[in-house]
Every structure is written in C-alpha cells, then in structure tokens.
Amino acid sequence: ETGVTQxxxxxxxxxxxxxxxxxxxxxxxxxxxxxxxxxxxxLELMFVYSLEERxxxxxxxxxxxxxxxxxxxxxxxxxxxxxxxxxxYLCASSKGPGTNTEAFFGQGTRLTxx
Amino acid sequence: xxxxxxxxxxxCAEGRAANLPCNHSTISGNEYVYWYRQIHSQGPQYIIHGxxxxxxxEMASLIITEDRKSSTLILPHATLRDTAVYYCIVRVEKxxxxxxxxxxxxxxxxxxx
Numbered sequence: 001e002t003g004v005t006q007x008x009x010x011x012x013x014x015x016x017x018x019x020x021x022x023x024x025x026x027x028x029x030x031x032x033x034x035x036x037x038x039x040x041x042x043l044e045l046m047f048v049y050s051l052e053e054r055x056x057x058x059x060x061x062x063x064x065x066x067x068x069x070x071x072x073x074x075x076x077x078x079x080x081x082x083x084x085x086x087x088x089y090l091c092a093s094s095k096g097p098g099t100n101t102e103a104f105f106g107q108g109t110r111l112t113x114x
Numbered sequence: 115x116x117x118x119x120x121x122x123x124x125x126c127a128e129g130r131a132a133n134l135p136c137n138h139s140t141i142s143g144n145e146y147v148y149w150y151r152q153i154h155s156q157g158p159q160y161i162i163h164g165x166x167x168x169x170x171x172e173m174a175s176l177i178i179t180e181d182r183k184s185s186t187l188i189l190p191h192a193t194l195r196d197t198a199v200y201y202c203i204v205r206v207e208k209x210x211x212x213x214x215x216x217x218x219x220x221x222x223x224x225x226x227x
Contacts, residue, residue, distance in 0.1 A: 002157065031213065043158070043217040056214070090157050094213045102148070103213045105157030 003027045006091050006106035014114055015081060021109045023074040023091030032074040033103065034066060035090040043090065049074060081113045118202045123222040126196075132189040134221050136202030139183040146205060147178060148215070149187045151198040158201065158217070161187065192225045199223070 004025045013019050023032065034046040048056035049068040063085075065077040074091055088110050094103040119137040126132040138147065148163040162169055162176045164185075169176045175188040189196055201220040205213070 002159070004157075033213075042219055043215075045214065045216070048214065088155070092157070101213075102150075102160035102163065103158075103215060105159070108155070108157050110155070 002104045002106065004091060004093055004104050004106035006089075006109050008109060009107065010110045010112075012112045012114060013078065013081065015083070017081075018077070018079040020078065021076040021089055021091075021111075023076075023093075023106055025072055025093040025104070027093060027104065029093035029095050029104070030071055031094045032068060032071075033092040033094075034074070034076050035092065035105075037088040037090060037108075038084075039087070047076075078111075081111075083113050086111055086113045118204055118218055120200075120202050120218065120221045122219070123224070126189075126192045126223060126225050128194060128225055128227050129191055132192040132196065132223060132225070134187040134189075134200050134202075134223065135184065136187070137184045138202070138204045141182050141204050143182075147176065147185050148203040148205065149174070149176065150201045150203065150215075150217075151196075152201070152220070153195075153198045161200075192223075194225050194227065197223060197225045 007022045031050045033048050035043045036046050037043045045058050046060045047066045052068050063080050067075040088108045090108045091106045092103045095101045146163050146165050149161040150158040152158045161173050162171055164176045164178055178185045199220040199222050201217050203215055
C-alpha cells in the first residue's frame with residue numbers, strides 16, 4: 001500500500017465508449033503524474049500536474065484528457081480510444097517544490113480497448 | 115538527464131546478495147541516481163537514491179563509484195519476493211515542483227530457491 005489509490009483496477013471499453021480513470025492520494029503531495037506502460041515497453045510519462053496546474057504534456061493524443069480538480073485527485077478521461085491504447089495506466093504523486101524525494105505509484109489500471 | 119545502461123536480466127539464489135549494476139557515464143555533477151523496482155503488474159516502488167556517497171536503507175544499499183560513472187544496487191539477502199524489474203534512473207533535482215522520471219527497460223532480476 002503506497003497511499004496512491006487507482007480505480008478501477010481493470011477496465012474493458014469499446015472504441016466508442018467514454019470512461020474515466022481515477023487516482024487519489026492523501027499523502028499531502030502537490031505533484032501528480034500519469035504514466036502509460038504498454039506490453040514489453042518502458043513506462044512513458046504522459047502528463048504532470050504540479051499544484052493542480054498541468055506542467056507537462058508529452059505529446060499525448062487528445063483522446064486522453066487529464067483533469068486535476070484538487071491536489072488529492074487526478075483523473076484521466078478517455079474517449080474514442082484505439083486498440084493500441086490498451087496498456088497499464090499508472091498514477092504517481094510526489095511532494096512539492098523544494099524537496100528531494102521519491103515518487104509513489106498506484107497499482108495501476110489495466111485497460112483493454114476492444 | 116543522463117542515459118543509463120543496465121543488463122537485461124540477472125539471476126540470484128535466494129538468501130544470497132543481489133548486485134545490480136548500472137552505467138551512467140555521462141552523469142553530471144548535479145544529477146542523482148535513483149533506483150525503483152516493479153513487481154509484475156504492479157506500480158513501480160522506490161528503493162533508494164544518492165548523489166555521491168554510498169547510501170543504505172532498510173531495503174538496499176547503493177554504491178556509487180568515485181567518478182560517479184556507475185553504481186551498484188545491493189540487495190543483501192535476496193528473497194523470492196525481490197523478483198522484479200529494477201530501474202536505474204539518473205535525474206537532476208530541479209526545484210520545479212515535480213519529479214520527471216524517465217524509465218528505461220531495466221534489469222529483470224529472478225530470485226530462485
């Protein structure tokens with residue numbers, strides 16, 4: 001248990017569906033992240049939020065839409081996905097500015113697009 | 115951030131020390147070495163990090179060479195639960211308010227009975 005909780009743990013969705021992934025942390029962290037891990041590939045950083053503002057968007061297609069309503073919650077809204085978007089989506093959080101600490105990861109959401 | 119090179123896989127007998135090497139020959143003076151591991155189908159887990167000095171915590175020890183061009187993660191008494199992919203990451207500690215971790219392919223450590 002890392003203190004970062006992701007729901008759902010597994011999700012199967014059709015290409016025309018709209019779904020959302022949720023991430024929650026009560027560690028008092030001010031930065032939150034979305035990573036994608038496809039089969040046999042390294043983790044890829046998708047989005048970074050610091051103090052509820054998006055500070056990084058690594059050329060992610062617009063069918064992925066992040067939302068950070070407060071420092072404890074992070075969402076990833078999904079729409080019109082493709083089968084190649086099937087992957088493990090990981091959320092992480094870390095402390096805010098001026099600190100030198102590690103990132104804590106959730107258990108991930110295993111997404112299958114059919 | 116500097117690039118790292120790790121062996122693709124390693125084996126270790128249960129109860130023995132696991133020594134995982136990492137090369138980071140282009141590391142600069144203000145870059146830290148971080149180690150994470152990922153057990154199958156779980157999120158990565160932080161292990162340890164360091165700048166120049168050797169570091170030890172309850173999970174592992176980190177030995178950084180004097181020239182800082184390589185490091186070794188040591189699991190002193192490996193158990194079956196240490197079977198995982200181990201990632202060595204080098205990054206600058208910027209006062210930007212967030213940690214940008216760039217993961218490579220890591221080392222797949224298999225601990226056997």
